[in-house]
Amino acid sequence: MQEYFPIHVRNSVERDWGSEAIIISLRFASIEALCTALNLDPSLAEKLRKMGFETPEALATATVEELMYVGLDVDTSRRILREIRDSLPFLTLSGEDLLMEGLKVQRITTGSKALDDALGGGVETRNITEFFGESGTGKSQICHQLCVNVGLPEEMGGILGGALYIDADNTFRPERICQMAKRFKLDPMEVLKGIHCVKVVNSDHQIFVVDKCEEILKRHKVRLIIVDSLTTHFRGDYPGKELLPKRQLSLTKHISRLKELSKAFDLAVVVTNHVISSPEEPFGEALKAAGGFAISYAVRTRLYLRKAISPNLRIARLVSSPYLSEREVIFRIAEGGIEDIREGEV
Numbered sequence: 001m002q003e004y005f006p007i008h009v010r011n012s013v014e015r016d017w018g019s020e021a022i023i024i025s026l027r028f029a030s031i032e033a034l035c036t037a038l039n040l041d042p043s044l045a046e047k048l049r050k051m052g053f054e055t056p057e058a059l060a061t062a063t064v065e066e067l068m069y070v071g072l073d074v075d076t077s078r079r080i081l082r083e084i085r086d087s088l089p090f091l092t093l094s095g096e097d098l099l100m101e102g103l104k105v106q107r108i109t110t111g112s113k114a115l116d117d118a119l120g121g122g123v124e125t126r127n128i129t130e131f132f133g134e135s136g137t138g139k140s141q142i143c144h145q146l147c148v149n150v151g152l153p154e155e156m157g158g159i160l161g162g163a164l165y166i167d168a169d170n171t172f173r174p175e176r177i178c179q180m181a182k183r184f185k186l187d188p189m190e191v192l193k194g195i196h197c198v199k200v201v202n203s204d205h206q207i208f209v210v211d212k213c214e215e216i217l218k219r220h221k222v223r224l225i226i227v228d229s230l231t232t233h234f235r236g237d238y239p240g241k242e243l244l245p246k247r248q249l250s251l252t253k254h255i256s257r258l259k260e261l262s263k264a265f266d267l268a269v270v271v272t273n274h275v276i277s278s279p280e281e282p283f284g285e286a287l288k289a290a291g292g293f294a295i296s297y298a299v300r301t302r303l304y305l306r307k308a309i310s311p312n313l314r315i316a317r318l319v320s321s322p323y324l325s326e327r328e329v330i331f332r333i334a335e336g337g338i339e340d341i342r343e344g345e346v
């Protein structure tokens with residue numbers, strides 16, 4: 001059974017976590033110190049590190065099952081978790097703290113004012129935004145456009161940052177970036193230098209890249225992570241109903257990690273997602289985003305894309321946001337990228 005632990009804790013305290021509390025164990029300086037204090041085999045520290053628990057604070061978020069995975073019995077696992085959790089202070093943030101935190105969010109333009117408006121001013125940092133829809137609805141086009149726009153100065157709608165493009169569908173096209181850069185009269189080669197692409201071959205590879213990308217984020221001043229698409233490999237690697245719980249668990253952890261990175265590095269995470277048919281809702285949407293609750297709980301803002309009747313026009317519907325009402329807007333995919341439609345065009 002999963003144990004509940006309410007405090008936000010992190011693997012590393014080196015980074016700027018904004019106003020989010022940095023919580024440091026009052027008793028254990030390291031995992032080794034914890035093992036010594038609890039008379040545990042010192043080799044346990046290395047095993048836990050391999051699982052991604054690098055500090056006592058990170059270990060506090062583990063579950064009993066995860067600790068049993070490294071060979072511990074249930075009682076020892078429970079004892080470790082109890083000791084580490086007791087050693088952490090319980091901190092809360094006031095509503096005012098959270099409001100100030102929200103003011104630090106920056107936004108990246110999508111290239112279309114209408115689409116930006118639907119998003120409350122553009123794609124926001126410190127969170128995950130999801131674009132889902134059928135094939136050809138413009139998900140990857142928006143991702144390419146955001147990679148160009150993130151490097152723009154603030155007055156042009158950017159935040160002067162680099163981009164990390166995690167390409168699961170093999171759709172990243174540098175040529176398309178060049179076309180989009182020209183629209184802003186930017187040197188395409190300079191724009192391409194700011195975009196760092198990793199083609200991932202399966203879900204384990206995708207998880208590995210996200211778990212280990214901190215160095216890349218720092219080195220290249222990355223302010224935007226794209227995962228295009230988030231679910232392709234997970235759906236392929238865990239087929240059928242039997243593997244569904246495993247897939248969802250893996251996906252949930254992967255998204256949590258992306259969310260952590262968005263806050264730790266003050267960057268925007270944009271994920272794309274495919275749709276699946278939803279026959280159980282005969283009077284609702286015929287299509288819904290893949291990935292189920294694992295994604296819908298973690299993603300803050302979700303947009304559903306579909307084709308309009310006119311070619312190159314697309315409709316985006318904001319279907320989920322914690323503070324914006326549902327709305328629908330139209331935009332165009334043109335040679336220069338994502339843009340607004342002309343007045344009276346539709």
Ligand SMILES: Nc1ncnc2c1ncn2[C@@H]1O[C@H](COP(=O)(O)OP(=O)(O)OP(=O)(O)O)[C@@H](O)[C@H]1O
Nearest residue numbers: 134135136137138139140141142169312333334335
């Ligand atoms: N240079 C261009 N000029 C105008 N429109 C373009 C250009 N390049 C691509 N498009 C449009 O973008 C569409 C493809 O969009 P995109 O690749 O973003 O789809 P997607 O939603 O990511 O699909 P999938 O689910 O298959 O990955 C094409 O069908 C075309 O209409």
Ligand SMILES: [Mg+2]
Nearest residue numbers: 139140169171
């Ligand atoms: Mg695509």
